[in-house]
Amino acid sequence: MKVAASIKNFLLSLAGFAAILLIWQLGVSFTSVGNLLPSPWAVAVRFVTMCTNTVGRKYTLPMHLLVSLRRVLIGFGLSAASGIVIGIAMGRSDLIRAIVRPLFELVRPIPGVAWIPMAIVWFGIGETAKIFIIFIGGFVNIVVNTFSGSRQVDENILNAAYMLGANKVQAFFKIVIPSCVPYIFSGLQVGLSTSWMAVLAAEMVSATEGVGWIITAGQQNADMPQILAGIIAIAVTGLALASLMRLLERVLCRWRVRGS
Amino acid sequence: MSEEIKVKVEHLTKSFGDLLVLDDISFEVKKGEFLCIVGPTGCGKTTFLNSLCKLYDIDSGSITMNGKPIDLKRDDIAYIFQEYSTMSWLTVEENIRYGLKIKHCGEALMRERVENVMEMVGLTKYRNYYPRQLSASMLQRVVIARAFAVEPQLLLMDEPYGQLDLQLKYHLEDELINLWRKTGTTVIFITHNIEEAVYLSNRILVLTNKPTKVKESIENPLPRPRKVSAPEFVEIRERVTELIKWW
Amino acid sequence: MTMEKKKTVIEVRDVSKTFYNREGDHLVVDHLNFNVYENEFVVLFGPGQCGKTTVLNLIAGLELPTGGEVVVNGEKVVGPSPSRGMVYQTTNLFMWYNVMKNVEFGPCVRGVKKAERRKKAQYYIDLVGLTGFEKHFPVKLSGGMQQRVGIARAYCNEPDIICMDEPFGHLDAQTRYLMEEEVDRISASEKRTVVFVTNNAEEAIYLADRIILLHNCPTSVHREYLVNLPRPRNYVAPEFLELREQITKDMDDTIG
Known part of the structure; x- marks a missing residue:
């Protein structure tokens, strides 16, 4: 059935x-x-030729995708690592929360793309600027979710751990961290999709490779099949990333799943 | 209580996929009867109730009320479940009125019934309160008042006192019995608690484990008010316990 | 059993507890005095929200008294300690650990070697009847089974005292009877001092060596009952029902 x-x-x-x-x-x-x-057929044909022949000077479409993915993974990796640490620190330490939170609240509403000009001034138009923009794109969501997760650790369960003899460090790694994991994951999920958007924005501003560049190049040549083929590649890759993340979450949070 | 049959369930059968949950259940409820249904934990109690309210399509069998197939729109049936399903944006009075509004009875009649039922359960003072301002017991009273306000022909209750403090539970049980005696409503009350069943009912229907069948129907003619330590009470309680004891 | 032979394990000496908040002071426990003896099963019994849980938290060390002191085995309670185990109403299991890891948590954080604590945990898992469920996560277990894990977790840490805070309040009536029989069986085979909180007279009489009836807020001792009925007890025996009626009546008096 x-x-x-x-x-x-x-x-x-x-x-x-x-x-x-x-x-x-x-x-x-x-x-x-x-x-x-262009007709769907024309787009499909172009998609296939882009996969086998180079687009621009030296890369085929899959290679452009890999370039973009590499940037995302570095930027997102950095934002995940720092975001989780800062989020938990803000959640569990009154001192850190008092210092960091106002700053964070001020930075938080700034859209990631607003940092593009600043990033170019700081880092030039190389890889560092792009990774910085991607980093900013993911960072905010990861901090927000991790923070709220670490604020919602059940005090009764923490007490239960202390009653059984756990010290602060043990309670932190065995109780606080695991109970934040579901929140962290929802932050990572949103963070990953904003990172993926940020890489496109970064590449559309200044790049000679990557899927963002494919679209901009298509626009400059009025090559609509190239733009559409690029968009499809972006959609499929974004979907694949999100699904991968969900899979990882299912494995790490299997203790939350009811039923068999 | 008359001999008139109010509800008749015949050969009620329901399965989910390959799993047979309700197996050929037949019983009758007389008009004005207080029927308690008990069964072992994990028997198809919820399925049974949902089939009775037609929330599920049943595989075979029939459920009739007053000789006609049960019809939620036509027949006056009220439900009280474990959750206090009050509407948080309405006051106590508006909550109780709500059920009557759906039935489209006149304003005068509506006012009279709401006043009556609020008086009966002692909510008159709290008419303008919102649910969040009330304690669990008061909320449970609102739910009961709302159910009785429509003067239902049949009242279905699913362990409404399961989560309440015990003192409160005893008190609300007595209130329920009073309301039932005053209104003459037919009640089907589902519970896990054997003592509660013996305390409340005229008759106890004992169900088996899944696939659920009717194991026995036990008459409970004890005079009221009942005493849980009376030998006759203990006798019925032990009989029912013996029939369902799995623990 | 004579008084001289009994070793006092818990002394609650003139304990008061006031909670302070914006609305003002709230006296919850008022000059409470009682003792609990070694291997005794004591039930703290009282109406609704009478502060029973607060008393238990004071013994556990999760709360500290604002007056008087709680002394356990000659030492004043100043905070939580693994020598006092707790079983909660909402099980408070570690949902991200399977049954085995929940049960062995106490020995694990106290540095007991893996092989040894596994063996110990397995013993208590078997004792509460969860053999075969070691690898299950708590969400997949029924309410009664989760409570068994909570009991095994508390016993596995081998505390001197086990505090149980209305552990079966959320269970349906039949599962509750089952769990009461289980606790009766477990506490017969694993002698411990148990302090058990409930508002259910049946449960109190079924389990207790001694019942302490507490006053409604502010809490103090209203009356004590020694329960000498033979175990396992019969819920519908005339003596049982008689005591139940007496206790229920006395409790109604405390509410007034």
């Missing part, structure tokens, strides 16, 4: 895609939409 239902859902989602493609194709074939949009 369950298998049948999932097959049915899969077929329905395929039908949804097919309907969009059909409307797109019909629009291109029979109306003036064709002047604004």
